[in-house]
Amino acid sequence: MDNNQYDLLEVLNSIEPAGLDYQQWLNVGMALDQEGYGVDIWDAWSRKDPGRYHPGECQKKWNGFHGHGTPVTGGTIVQYAREQGWTPSHDPGQALDWDDTISSDGIIVDTDWVEGRDVKEPDSWDPVKQLITYLETLFEAGENVGYVVKSWKKDEKWIPADKGAYDRTAGQLIEALSSCNGDIGSVLGDYNPEAGAWIRFNPMDGMDVKDRNVADYRYSLVESDGMDIEKQHAIIRELELPVACLVHSGKKSLHAIVRVDAADFMEYKKRVDYLYTICKKNGLEIDPQNKNPSRLSRMPGIIRGGHKQFLMDTNIGKANWAEWKEWIESVNDDLPDPESLEDVWDDLPELAPCLIDGVLRQGHKMLIAGPSKAGKSFLQIEMCIAIAEGREWLGWKCTQGRVMYVNLELDRASCLHRFRDVYQSLGYKPDNLRNIDIWNLRGKSRPMDKLAPMLIRRAAKKNYIAIVIDPIYKVITGDENSADQMANFCNQFDKVCTELGVAVIYCHHHSKGGQGGKKAMDRASGSGVFARDPDAMLDMIELELSEDVLKAEENKAVCAACRQYLDAHFKLEDDLSDDDLCSSYQMLSYCENKLDKWQWEALQRIVEAAKTRARAVTAWRIEGTLREFPKFPAVNLWFDYPCHRVDTVGVLGDIQPEADSPGWQKNFKKKRTPEQAKKDRMDSLEEQYESLKSFNQDGKVTVKELAESMGTTEKTVRNRIKEHGGFWIDEGNVGKK
Known part of the structure; x- marks a missing residue:
């Protein structure tokens, strides 16, 4: 969902906090944090519910919010507002949350057309069999079962009088019921037939009956007593809820014990919220007080006010939670329908325009991988400048446009100075600085799943054509060697591309060890997903320079220093041939004769500095793996701090990257006696x-x-x-x- 289409604070103010339960109130806080708002907004809004507001509680909860796999976003606030009757003047649609795949409002059942399904009391009544079947369906033999048979009347309503029993296992109860000769009271204790009896649908630990005493978060209760019971029955069936037991309450509602199969309490809350949302959207108005896992439900095989609490059915709908959720999302997906190639053959859609000619299209993803000290950040800054100024980058023409550089590693001052240093080193006039925005996040970055929506919100309506994220190791969520976790991580880049229509460019480091013997796609650290996910990957590998190459670079540097000095102090005469201008020996000899003592000493200092600088340059080769374009010839570069320059002469063309070899061998080759x-x-x-x-x-x-x-x-x-x-x-x- 594009939360930028609404004023989130306006939406929030339409929600009455008193109308939300505790978890929903927490969700509002997490959503505000996710969208980049401050705790003061949450605190001020929470004051609208003076009955539950406690000073300082918002700040305490806020400090515990952290990024996770499925964050709560602004879409949740919009959802709560809609549920309380808010409707925007222009409604572009609704989504539940950032990672929610439910569309079409998650609606399966058209309640205006649904026909009720009959609900009949059983002709033959065997209370013991009813209860045994219930226990056998929901519990393992060794699991503790909680139940209550005592009741008292409050405001004309019968309610449980105490915690009840919770120290007997399902196996013990089934064994006792099997030999009770139909007298349930002799096993459970006598109950009031006007009130009925209750049972807990999740196994307990035998110590108490609170939520923390639930031994396995297996089931949730779905109950709706605000509509005709036949219609309840029809909706439960049509939604194909994974119901383990469907119980008639003896009055005006059905109790569906639904499989949620949660691993822990946090997952239970998340799944129950999802379940209740789907049920509510399909006409089942469920009491949110039924959410807790230790909740009591109506016990089958019991009389209540002259009517039977009976087991209507077992194991209906989908087999389990995963199958049901997949079905819900497949029915409601927003995926396009398959199309016939014949229909579009003569009217193919336009390809996305190029951002970097022959390498990357607008709206696509690119990864730059390389070892440390390769100058990857400088390379990306050079690219940002090329896009902003509409110039070439590494010999490729760039489309001019606006770019955001997300700086996760450098302090603000260092980052800004780097941009100016690169501009000056490239010799470009800063005519289009307005095309470069820098988001400095050192020390403030979030995991990518949490950063992505914040990035989208800040970048919306800015008309960027590229967003550069440097580097991604700062925002990785999960194990970078896990393919599925990294696939989920890389999906965050897809969201940024899709929501903003921009190209996303990011860099990652090489794995440890020598890289010369590996293919370009196998050099990036972690899962192969990194290399295979982007539309373009540029991989950098260092070239080991021989002494002859370094001498040649040193010769060029000395010649350039001499010529620059002569141009600055003299009108250069035509007494130097082209060969002389390319010979450090000839240039130094000429300068020694031309300059006075002080000038010669000054030049010598400049020459020594040029030699040192020439020896400090490194050489790199960029290889590409492209999805949209043919493979380009390897690009050889010099990294002469702070800029890279393409080797147009071809000096680096024949140098091969160093293949894997033990570190002692590499060092031995470089150190001479x-x-x-x-x-x-x-x-x-x-x-x-x-x-x-x-x-x-x-x-x-x-x-x-x-x-x-x-x-x-x-x-x-x-x-x-x-x-x-x-x-x-x-x-x-x-x-x-």
Whole structure:
């Protein structure tokens, strides 16, 4: 239900709290909390019932509200208002709750057309058999049964006089009844035939008869004495309630003992609320006081005021709660009917427009998965900016529009600064900042089942085309390795997409261990649902850079630093060739001759910083798994904090991700001994010498050529030649001994 279609406070004010029971009052509080309102709203509304209002009680209950699998939402408040007669001026429809699948108001029976079903006293009357059948149907032999036979009259109405008995088992009672020769009173005690007798339909623990003494939350009582008894009978049958025993009360109502099969008291309350809602919508006005599981019901095989309390039937309707609920929801689902492909073949619906060309459509879901330190948050910020400004992201054109970034991890200041840093690093003018909204929730996030409706309420009417949630581990509900729990979790993203018509983009981390040997879809941590649920998945994996690649990046960084410095301080002359501009050796030599002492020292500091930065860059490969588009070639990226840039040159194309291997092996490959480092230097010197010698027609090699080829200075080359010991130098020329 879209709770944004109503003013929830206006709806709340139409409800009289005195008309709700205790659980319904609690539900109102939980719904207000779920929808983002404060406890003061609940407290002020509760004061309208001075008979039950207690100062401070609302705050005490509020502090105990937490997110759970099926939250109570604003739809519950709307439901209660409707039940008290409220009708909106424009009624777009009704739903029970966020996860309720009941539609069409949950109506199965048209009470205007239902025909009553006969209710007749049995021709042959065997009270003992009636009661034994009741006990055998509802209880196991070893379960304690509670019952009351004593009564007293209050306001012309007979009511139970005490707690009754609760220390005998069903087996003991059945055995005693079987040998009582028809005298029920000799087993249970004599009852007043004007008042009748009562029995508890759930097994008790033998200690007391309160709700906490219920041993198994197996059944609930459905009773409606506000309508013709034949009509009650017809509705109970047509609703196919999973009735274990149907008992005539001896007066104007039927007592249906309905299977709810709850695991605990909390589930019992939830299921009974659902049961009563369906019954009420179908014409059975049920007294809410009948909800508690230790409730007394009319005992069959008993006379009451000259009429029989008798067992009409057993085990009617659906076999159990699960089957009945599934049937109710299938009858009332809001799913579309199947359609013939022939009917639409010549008039196919338009596909949703692209949000990211060739990757993601508007209204769809995308997952970005990767290890820590991959810059996933920066990648998503870059995407937000690309959408807001209508630019490209990683080479893909983005549709321009409004985007919300849900920040769950960073403090507010850090998040805002990151957006500005990325804008500046990309070199974009912030012309469309109005297209980016940031919802900072660090320390305030809720489980996704509770966050989703809050997000929908805040995002409604904002015309977003994308919502980015970063990261999802902060809002995961359930075990991330459980397929069914994660399927339910991922359904929350579907709700956001459907309710708002936006694309939802979120990121998740990789599982532990090496990822190079895995397929992209298998790298995300937890259940495979994460990878298979979204319409598009982009997976990031790190590329291990060789020393040659790092040297090349260092060379480019030095050249760029030199050129930037020269452009800032001099009018760059045409005395540098294109090759010179791409050689760190040539650029440094040129600058050393061009600059004075202080300028040269300043540039050297800049160059060292550029080298450090170049060594700090990381390389990444993005692979895609797409549902709507063909697979794209892997995208190789550099992550140069704070931005990613696509490798347009192709340097990273041939690098393979590191496959799984023990951590000690990876570390061993990266850490060199001094002897190994020396060997690498000598091998590099020999390789460069041989390469230049074979390339030069005269076979001569100079110190200058070696320095340029190795991306270092002539001084360093001379030191390495001296260290090697197998070369000679003569007037700048180099040869082997």
